[in-house]
Amino acid sequence: xIEALGITKRFGQxxxxxxxxxxxxxxxxxxxxxxxxxxxxxLLRIIAGLEFADSGTVRFDGSxxxxxxxxxxxxxxxxxxxxxxxHMTVFENIAFGLKxxxxxxxxxxxxxxxxxxxLLSLIQLENLAHRYPSQLSGGQRQRVALARALAVEPSVxxxxxxxxxxxxxxxxxxRRWLRQLHDEIHxxxxxxTHDQEEALEVADRVVVMNHGRIEQVGSPDEVYHHPxxxxxxGFLGSVNLFHGRIDEGQTYLHDVAVQGMAPFANGATTVYVxxxxxxxxxxxxxxxxxxxxxxxxxxxxxxxxxxxxxxxxSPVHIEMSQERFRDLQLTHNEAVFVTPKEVxxxxxxxxx
Amino acid sequence: xxxxxxxxxPATVVPKTAxxxxxxxxxxxxxxxxxxxxxxxFLFLPLVVVFSSALAKGFTVYVASLSExxxxxxxxxxxxxxxxxxxxxxxxxxxxxxxxGKFDFFGKSVLITLIDLPxxxxxxxSGLIYVLLFGLQGFLGPWLAAxxxxxxxxxxxxxxxxxxxxxxxxxxxxIPLIQAQGNEEEEAALTLGASGWQTFFxxxxxxxxxxxxxxxxxCNARAMGEFGAVSVVSGHIRGxxxxxxxxxxxxxxxxxxxPAFAVASLLALLALLTLFVKSAIEWRSKQQLAELExxxxxxxxx
Numbered sequence: 149x150i151e152a153l154g155i156t157k158r159f160g161q162x163x164x165x166x167x168x169x170x171x172x173x174x175x176x177x178x179x180x181x182x183x184x185x186x187x188x189x190x191l192l193r194i195i196a197g198l199e200f201a202d203s204g205t206v207r208f209d210g211s212x213x214x215x216x217x218x219x220x221x222x223x224x225x226x227x228x229x230x231x232x233x234x235h236m237t238v239f240e241n242i243a244f245g246l247k248x249x250x251x252x253x254x255x256x257x258x259x260x261x262x263x264x265x266x267l268l269s270l271i272q273l274e275n276l277a278h279r280y281p282s283q284l285s286g287g288q289r290q291r292v293a294l295a296r297a298l299a300v301e302p303s304v305x306x307x308x309x310x311x312x313x314x315x316x317x318x319x320x321x322x323r324r325w326l327r328q329l330h331d332e333i334h335x336x337x338x339x340x341t342h343d344q345e346e347a348l349e350v351a352d353r354v355v356v357m358n359h360g361r362i363e364q365v366g367s368p369d370e371v372y373h374h375p376x377x378x379x380x381x382g383f384l385g386s387v388n389l390f391h392g393r394i395d396e397g398q399t400y401l402h403d404v405a406v407q408g409m410a411p412f413a414n415g416a417t418t419v420y421v422x423x424x425x426x427x428x429x430x431x432x433x434x435x436x437x438x439x440x441x442x443x444x445x446x447x448x449x450x451x452x453x454x455x456x457x458x459x460x461x462s463p464v465h466i467e468m469s470q471e472r473f474r475d476l477q478l479t480h481n482e483a484v485f486v487t488p489k490e491v492x493x494x495x496x497x498x499x500x
Numbered sequence: 501x502x503x504x505x506x507x508x509x510p511a512t513v514v515p516k517t518a519x520x521x522x523x524x525x526x527x528x529x530x531x532x533x534x535x536x537x538x539x540x541x542f543l544f545l546p547l548v549v550v551f552s553s554a555l556a557k558g559f560t561v562y563v564a565s566l567s568e569x570x571x572x573x574x575x576x577x578x579x580x581x582x583x584x585x586x587x588x589x590x591x592x593x594x595x596x597x598x599x600x601g602k603f604d605f606f607g608k609s610v611l612i613t614l615i616d617l618p619x620x621x622x623x624x625x626s627g628l629i630y631v632l633l634f635g636l637q638g639f640l641g642p643w644l645a646a647x648x649x650x651x652x653x654x655x656x657x658x659x660x661x662x663x664x665x666x667x668x669x670x671x672x673x674x675i676p677l678i679q680a681q682g683n684e685e686e687e688a689a690l691t692l693g694a695s696g697w698q699t700f701f702x703x704x705x706x707x708x709x710x711x712x713x714x715x716x717x718x719c720n721a722r723a724m725g726e727f728g729a730v731s732v733v734s735g736h737i738r739g740x741x742x743x744x745x746x747x748x749x750x751x752x753x754x755x756x757x758x759p760a761f762a763v764a765s766l767l768a769l770l771a772l773l774t775l776f777v778k779s780a781i782e783w784r785s786k787q788q789l790a791e792l793e794x795x796x797x798x799x800x801x802x
Contacts, residue, residue: 245692
C-alpha cells in the first residue's frame with residue numbers, strides 16, 4: 149500500500165501540488181490522470197523519491213519513507229522516454245539493477261542470466277537480447293524499460309506517461325499488454341497519463357488531478373458516470389456547455405426544460421451535455437428542444453460528428469450513430485431540432 | 501508487430517545537387533582555387549618550411565639538436581607539465597560539467613563565465629596573475645619565501661600557468677554534451693539501486709567518453725604548445741624552466757635556426773598527430789552512429 153499524505157510541492161512561485169492525500173491499495177493498477185501542469189508527474193516522482201515534497205509524508209506498507217532516497221525505496225520506475233542505458237545491450241540494461249547490488253546481496257552470474265532471460269520472455273523479446281536500445285522500436289524500448297524496472301523486484305511499479313512517446317497503434321497494443329501483465333504479476337502500480345481513454349481502459353482506479361489537487365478518485369465507471377466536479381466531467385470526454393437555471397428541481401437549458409431532477413438550490417447554473425446525449429430531429433418535440441443549424445458533418449469513424457450552431461448562436465457538438473445518420477439524411481445548413489436527452493449540472497455552480 | 505516497407509536507399513531518389521543551385525564552372529574553379537591557394541600559403545607552406553629548415557643540415561644534425569641536454573630538458577619539462585595539467589583539468593572539467601549539466605544551483609552562470617575566463621584573458625595576463633600572487637613581491641610571496649617554497653621561476657609555476665590556460669577545454673567540451681543528455685539515465689540508475697559512483701562510472705562516463713577524449717586531446721595540444729603564460733612565470737632558466745616553445749624562442753633569438761626548427765618540428769608533429777587522432781575519433785563516433793542507424797533502418801518499425 150502506498151500512502152502520500154498532505155503532499156505540498158512548490159517550484160518557485162508555481163504550486164505543483166497543494167496538500168494532496170492519496171492512498172493506493174496493494175495490488176491495484178492506478179492511473180493519475182490530468183492535463184499537463186496538473187501535478188501528476190510531480191506526485192509520481194515524489195512517490196518514487198526522485199523529487200522531495202516541501203511537506204507531507206510518504207509511506208509504503210505503513211512505514212514512513214519520506215526521507216529515503218530513490219535508491220533506498222526500491223521502486224520500479226519507467227520513464228516516458230524510456231531512459232535506457234544507450235551504451236548497453238538489452239540484456240545488460242535489464243541486468244543492471246542486479247549487477248550494481250553490493251557484493252553480499254548480488255545474485256550469482258548464473259542467477260542473473262536466468263532472471264534476465266525470464267524477463268526477456270515476459271516482454272517477448274528473447275531474440276533481441278544483444279541489440280542496443282537505438283536498434284529497437286519505441287514499443288520494444290518501452291518493454292525493455294519495464295523489464296529493467298521489474299528485474300529488481302520492486303514493491304511498487306511507477307510509470308511516467310509510459311505510452312506517451314509511442315504512435316497510436318503501438319500505444320493501444322502496449323496498454324492492453326500492460327493490463328494483462330498486471331493481471332499476471334499483481335504488483336502495485338501507478339501510471340501517469342493525460343489520455344482519459346488510456347486511464348479508463350487500463351486502470352482499476354483513476355485519480356483525476358487538476359491544478360495540483362485531486363478532483364476525484366474512483367473506478368473508471370465511477371469517475372465517468374458520476375463525475376464529482378465539472379472539471380472531471382469535462383476532462384473525461386467532450387462536452388457542450390450551456391447557460392441554464394434550476395427552478396424547483398427542474399433544470400432548464402436556456403428556456404428548454406430537460407429531463408432529470410436536480411435537487412439543488414434555485415438559480416442560474418451551467419448545464420453540461422455530452423455530444424451523444426443530444427438528439428437531432430426534423431420535427432419539434434413539445435418544449436424539450438432547441439433549434440440549430442447544421443454547419444459541418446464528419447462521418448468518418450464509428451460515430452458521425454456534427455457541428456451545429458444553436459439558436460443562441462453558440463457552437464454545438466453532436467454525435468450520433470451511423471445508422472441514425474443514414475435515417476436522417478442531414479445536409480449542410482439545414483435547420484433541425486435538438487433534444488437534450490441527458491444533462492449534468494453541479495451544485496453551487498453559477499453560470500458565467 | 502506491423503510490417504512496413506523501408507526505403508532502403510533514399511540517396512537514389514534525391515539527386516545530389518539541384519541544377520538551380522550550381523554555379524558555372526568558371527566560378528567554381530575560381531572559388532576552389534582561391535581556397536586551395538590560401539590553405540597552401542598560410543598552412544601547408546609553413547609546415548613544409550618547419551620540416552625542411554629542421555632537416556636543412558641533414559638528419560644527424562637534426563637528431564643532435566634534439567638530444568642536446570637543454571633541448572632534452574625542455575622536452576621533458578613540457579611533457580611533465582602536460583602530464584600534470586591534463587589529468588588535473590580532466591578531473592576538474594568532468595566535475596564542473598557534471599555539476600553544471602545535471603544540477604541547478606545558485607551562481608551557475610557565474611561559474612560558466614569563470615570557466616571561460618582563461619579563453620577571454622590574454623595568456624600574458626594569466627602569467628602575470630601568478631607572478632603577482634606567488635612572486636617575491638607578490639601577495640603570497642613572503643609567506644612562500646619564509647617556507648622555502650618556490651613557485652615562480654620554477655616548475656610549479658609552469659604547471660600552474662599551464663593548468664590555468666588549458667582550464668576550459670574539457671569542461672567546455674562536456675557541458676553541452678551532458679546538458680543534451682539530460683538526467684533520465686542517471687535517475688533510472690538511481691531507482692535501480694546504483695550508488696552515485698556506480699551511476700557515474702557505469703552510466704555517465706560511457707555516455708561522455710568520446711567528448712571527453714576530444715577535450716583531452718585539445719587540452720593536451722594546448723598544454724604542450726602554450727607560450728605566453730608560461731613565458732611570464734618561467735624565468736627562462738635553460739635546462740631547468742624552459743619548455744619547448746620557450747626553448748625554440750631562445751634558440752631562434754640566438755640565430756640557431758636548425759636546432760630551433762628541430763624542436764619546432766616536434767611541436768608540429770604533435771599538432772599533426774593531434775589532428776589525426778581527432779579525425780579518427782570523429783570518424784569513429786560517426787561510424788558508430790551510422791552503424792546504429794543502418795541497423796535500425798534495416799529492421800523497420802515494429
